Amino acid sequence: MPRAGTPLRKLGFLTIGSFDPADPAAGHETTLRVVELGEQLGLDSAWFRHRHLQYGISSPVAVLAAATQRTRRIELGTAVTPLGWENPLRLAEDWATVDILSGGRLNPGMSVGPPMHWDDVKAALYPDTADVEDFSYERVLRLLRLIAGDPASTFSGREGVVEEFSDRVQPHSPGLRARAWYGGAGLRSAEWAGENAMNLLTSSVVRSEEIDGVDPADFAGIQAAHLRAFRAEHPDGAAARASQGLVVVPTDSATPEQRARYEAYVAARTPRTTAPQGPARMLFARDLIGPSEAIAEQLYAHAGFREVDEVVFALPFGFADADYVQLLTDIATRLGPALGWRPAG
Structure with missing residues (x-):
């Protein structure tokens, strides 16, 4: 999007699906209703962020499966799934299943590296293999090979009277590999995503690093450099898919009380920027x-x-249900059109 007047092609939103630990069902229901609202407003995609051992969505794949049955058009994604918590073979099965249930609407986003608070969780997560787990890019490639249909077993065929085995992940969803996204905060991650023909998710966090011609304290300049480097390495070049994710808080239809709370929220987060x-x-x-x-x-x-x-x-964290309705509605009916976007359907 080089200048004002060039229309925004796709508009989606991200939520962590917060909930009260005393009543988690209500929070998960709210998350599903927000996805339904996004579809009704014509938004193109809804994305979930993982919150392991927190009061947010710990299992996006399960919530996404539910969302497939309450929506018909909107794309559904994860931004992102940290693969350090996952077995790639099992996750490939889960993602393929959700993609089939959705009719090919899943956009699985992922990242690598050790899990957050690794020393605190490794005994529970990998009690026998923590010292040998591979948290490198190879973990992503392994998952991509499995969802693409590469062999997962040396055995296939009939066993006994009714048992039929496949040597690849089932169900197989042929288009899923092309909809795989990598969430990167650094230049090398952006280049690697391009080299491996993935789509690129950029967010409101980047790494301050030395890039020729870019101020290491300039968030926007660093992010732009990542996007250009990604496309320079991608087989599709300028046509390679990349998405930006910032926190926006439109106040067009907000009440005075909502605006005051939103402004306090933003003010509290600004010093870290x-x-x-x-x-x-x-x-x-x-x-x-x-x-x-x-x-x-x-x-x-x-x-x-x-x-x-x-x-x-990204929808702000910890707001009330009515706030999310107001924000999402303003994003779809005010901000999107101001960016030249048109609702789907």
Whole structure:
């Protein structure tokens, strides 16, 4: 999207599906209703983020399976599944099953590396193999090979009277490999995703690193460089799919009370955006808040946004159900049109 006036092609949203630990069913139901609302509003995609050992969606694959039965058109994705928590063979079976149930609407996003708080969880997660688990890119390639239909077993055929075995993951969903996304925060991850013909998910977090011609404290410049590097390595070049995910808080139809809470939320998160954070020197994007027209202007001025034609806006964490209805409705009816987007269907 090089300039204002070029229409945004795809518009989606991301949620972590927060819930009250005393009543988790209500939170999961709210998440499903938000996905249904997204479809009704004509949004192109709905994405879930993993929250292991937290009060958010710990099993997106299960919630996505439920969502397939309550929607008909909207694409469904994970942004992202951290593969350090997963067995690639089992996950390949789960994803293929959800893709079949959805009619080919699944967009599985993934990343690698050791699980968060690794020293605290490794005894429960990998009690016998923690020291030898491979958390490198090979874990992604292994999963991609399995969903593409490469052999998973040396045996196939009939055994006994009724047992029939396949040597590859079943069910097999032929288009799933082409809809696989990698969530990368660094230049090497973006290049690697391109080299391996994946789609690229960028978010509101990037790594501050040395890139020729880019200020290492410039979030937008770094993100734009990642997107250009990704396409430079991808077989599809400029046509390779990439999506940007920022936190946007449109206030067009918000009540005064909602606007006050939203502004306090953004103000509390803004200090972390002023400099790289932690040993990994991660940079956080500023949340964009205000009327949709003002947010659109800020997006068109954002170097990262100008490199994409599809976005997945993240819904803020910990808000009330009515807030999500207001935000999603404003995103679909005010912000999307301000970016030249048109609702599906």
